[in-house]
Amino acid sequence: MLSHARRHRPFGRDAMAGWLFVLPVIIVLGLFLVLPVVMAAWVSVSDWTGRGSPFSSTVNFVGIDNYRDLLGEPGLAQRDFGTSIRNNVYYVLLVVPTQTAVALFLAVLVNKRIKSRGFFRTAFYFPSVTSSVAITVLFLFLFSAxxxxNRMLSFIGLRGPNWFADPRGIIHIGLGWLGVDQPPxxxxxxxxxxxxxxxWASGPSVAMCVFIVLAVFTTSGTFMLLFLSALQNIQAEIEEAAIVDGTTGWQRFRLITLPMLRPTIATVITLGLVGTWQVFDQIYTGTRGGPAKTTLTPAYQSYSASFLxxxxxxxxxxxxxxxxxIVVLTxxxxxxxRERDNDGKPGRVLSTLSFRRNAGGDS
Structure with a gap:
């Protein structure tokens, strides 16, 4: 017992060797992660203008004034922040579910034994490794006036001279077609x-909708790989047992595949939430928040307030x-x-499926 306790002392010989091995990582994380976060926290409660050191005597502590301007004090700063949050909310609500569904569909498709399966996997993943700046410029060119x-839409009478620059949301545009121009x-x-x-109820602008399509197009391939890896880890015996039980393809997907993909779905949605709330490069390259701040996002507003x-x-x-x-929503x-006890386990899923088949409750 004494030797066992001695081996596990936090400052024993073995422990010191372990600390020496992890010390370089601790130093790097401290210098390039912890220290910048601490400095940013101080800057957020100061009036630093970007000149000199943020810890110099000329920089004053202002407390929560910067946060009050954004969240509690009526003014331009609060309105711009509210506008950016509204734009980003629509971006998140439309991008995250769509890219998750598209990625899962593509993963199921390329997981089947079809001809040229490798080609399709590469083709679906290729937009994810393309430069975001290059593909943003391409999308702006395709959707310009x-x-x-726009030329294709002209064939069905939807072409407009400045529809991409229209600051109205798509809900307001639709209501305008119905003759509703004034708000209640x-x-x-x-x-x-x-x-x-x-x-708030205007919906995303046409320009923001283009960025939504761009996000789904460029991220679905990456998440497809995550789903594909999870699908290939599902044991073939489970699906064979379900086939013997007389299930259809849709039943196997809904009652077996989806429950077993719960951890991967949670991971994809988490990554999607983090990425969509931090969208910046497409906005910076494309519209700089225009038209009329309908593509302004919190990340770009932070850059604009600081650097501009x-x-x-x-x-x-x-x-x-x-x-x-991001932390609260995540x-x-x-x-x-989160994966509850016994949820997604093959035995429970198969027994539930068998019960439903025998009872005739799932056609």
């Missing part, structure tokens, strides 16, 4: 983060608010999709 997409009074009285409810307006305190505050949003998502 004189682009190929109930939607203009209240507001959230300086944006009234009528603007030299308001580094506000830019850091936006980054920390965005970090809090925690909620993981609590909703």
């Amino acid at each position: 004189s682009g190929a997409v 009074a109930a939607l203009t009285d209240g507001s959230l983060l300086g944006v009234n409810w009528w603007e 307006n030299q308001n580094w305190g506000q830019g850091a505050a936006i980054a920390f608010v965005l970090f809090a949003i 925690a909620v998502q993981r609590s909703l999709l």
Whole structure:
């Protein structure tokens, strides 16, 4: 017992050897991760303008003023932040479910024994390794007023001279076609983060919809690989047992494949949430927040406040608010999709499936 305790002492000879091995990693993480986060936290509660050291005597502590300007004080900063949050909410709600469904569909498709399966896997994954700047420029060219997409839409009477530059959301555009041009009074009285409810319900602009299509196009291939790896880890005996039980392909997918893919689905959604809330490079390359700030995102607003307006305190505050949003939504998502006891286990899934078949409850 004494020798066992001696071997596991935190400062014993073996422990010191272990600390020496991990010390370089600790130093690197401390210098390039922990220290920048601490500095950014200080900047978010200061009036640093980007000149000199943020810890110099000329930099004043302003407390929560930068956060109050964004969240509690009516003004341009709050309205821009509210607009960016609205734009990003629509971006997240449309991109994450779509890219997850498309990635799962592609994974199931290329997991089958079909001809040229390797070619299709490469083709579906190729957009994910393409430069985001190059593919953003390509999409802007395709969807411009004189682009190929607009020319194709002209054949069905949907071409407009400046539809890509229209600042209205697609819901407002649809209501405009129905003759609804004025908002009801109930939607203009209240507001959230300086944006009234009528603007919150506008939907994404046409320009933002292009970025949504771009995100799905470029990320589905990466998530397809995650689903494909999970599908190949499902034992063939499980599917064979289900076939013997007389199930259809849809029943096997719904009652066996999906439950066993629960951890991968949770991972894909988590990565999707983090990535969509941090969208920046497409906005920077494409529209710089236009038209009329309908593609403005919190990440780009943080960059704009810091590097363009030299308001580094506000830019850091936006980054920390965005970090809090990502953490909260990720925690909620993981609590909703966490794997419960016995869920997705082959024995339980097969017994449930067999019971439903014998009872005639699942056709």
